[in-house]
Amino acid sequence: MIRRLSPPARSGLASALLCAGVLLFFWPGVAHYDSVAQYQQVVSGAYYDWHPPAMARLWSLFHALGWTGQGPMFLLQTLLCWTGLGLLAAALARSGARVAALAVLALGLWPPLLGWQAVVVKDGQMAATLLAATGLVAWQRLRGRPLGAPGTAAVILLLGYAILVRSNAVFAVTPLAVGLLAPWRWRDWPSRILLIVAATLAVLALSPAINHGLLDAEESGVEATQPIFDIAGIAHRAGPQAVPLLRPETWHRLEAQRCHSSILWDIFSIGKRCDFLQHDLTGRPRQELFSAWTGAIIAHPGAYLSHRAAHWNATMRWFVPWHFPQAVPQAQSLPNTFGLGSPRRQVVLYDRFAGWLANSPLGAPILALAVALAVLALAQPAQSAAHGLAVPLALSATAMELSFLVVSISIDWRYHLWSMLAAGLSAILLLTEPLPRRPARIALAMLALVVLIALGARLALPQIGDDYSALIR
Incomplete structure (x- = not known):
């Protein structure tokens, strides 16, 4: 047929x-x-x-x-x-x-x-x-x-x-x-x-x-994540005076705790080890944060390009090791209280x-x-x-x-x-x-x-x- x-x-x-x-x-x-x-x-x-x-x-x-x-x-x-x-x-x-x-x-x-x-x-x-x-x-x-x-x-x-x-x-x-x-x-x-x-x-x-x-x-402040991520990357590469918005003690703490990831923003989110950067910038007028971001890019283009190139290589997964996080498909649902279940166990092996x-x-x-x-x-x-x-x-x-x-x-x-x-x-x-x-x-x-x-x-x-x-x- x-x-x-x-x-x-x-x-x-x-x-x-x-x-x-x-x-x-x-x-x-x-x-x-x-x-x-x-x-x-x-x-x-x-x-x-x-x-x-x-x-x-x-x-x-x-x-x-x-x-x-x-x-x-x-x-x-x-x-x-x-x-x-x-x-x-x-x-x-x-x-x-x-x-x-x-x-x-x-x-x-x-x-x-x-x-x-x-x-x-x-x-x-x-x-x-x-x-x-x-x-x-x-x-x-x-x-x-x-x-x-x-x-x-x-x-x-x-x-x-x-x-x-x-x-x-x-x-x-x-x-x-x-x-x-x-x-x-x-x-x-x-x-x-x-x-x-x-x-x-x-x-x-x-x-x-x-x-x-x-x-x-409602607004959640998500638009600040890109500036914070880039500001940290520029400050690490260009020094404590690169971003005037950052206090010197904040910069020194960023360096001491290795808070200069070019891979992901999450280390700066609330509850993570480098969340003090976000706390330091929280409450600042949006225009002030974005002006500091663009100002740092203009003043230190080399540091910015180096930071962005490192991130792009990581997200494009070109010059990276074989086991690099966030690639394996999720096989089981995140534990939750809403009754959102998971597929059967065979999906784990498949993924x-x-x-x-x-x-x-x-x-x-x-x-x-x-x-x-x-x-x-x-x-x-x-x-x-x-x-x-x-x-x-x-x-x-x-x-x-x-x-x-x-x-x-x-x-x-x-x-x-x-x-x-x-x-x-x-x-x-x-x-x-x-x-x-x-x-x-x-x-x-x-x-x-x-x-x-x-x-x-x-x-x-x-x-x-x-x-x-x-x-x-």
């Missing part, structure tokens, strides 16, 4: 079966630390902006209907994820690219991606909605048809949720949106880039009003393997960036609808990964979930058409170099460990 199905129908059926298998294997999903904090808001009805409130507000709708726990949000993100992958695979199968269709589904099963996609957290929600939007566009565009009004409305709704569910999602969503809502043509690139920049700035300006006004979330792959050079976000850049260099969107779809995916991954040079305070692997998916999909779409041999060989050599450097670092550098405590002690 299956043989009687058309290639697109087979891809759709395979996607549906895989989706059901994922739901059964990982049910009811994993509640991350962030998930528990957001669910507390759902239960209490008091929302704040430490985590973008869009996800908590959506979660509250299920809770109001009596569907408690993380199950509904896990179901939602899994359905969106496999709907997007299924539509893209079916569109490729319909066009005759059956190997590419299989590759799309296989990418969805790659253990690090699947392991983290089972965690009910904003990164998974963002990736799932962007996959669904991409699949809807691919289904129409790869057969040369316009998206139509209903499809356009659905894509805009998905993109809108994605842009609100993570504070830095704008860097990934705006390039993708510009390419999804209108076919990409290289000759239009100046106007497209200007549109992307304008849309990004508009979203950054409007987000506080949406979060605090429309979604009624250990997934973590090994995530820690390997093949799981390094720097490789995703390199793949995306290669796609941008080789794609010919004017000659191929598949290449026309590959470009916005590659642009989205590139913009997201480069944004961590400036806007990032932690190295969690899950932050790169969408970029890894987007880069992988863009490569699959690129390879549906023949490529010029010499440029393709150069791109392949560059990818091999990135992998070899990452492998050498993992073999040579001393191990740190896989758990969060290894970073904050």
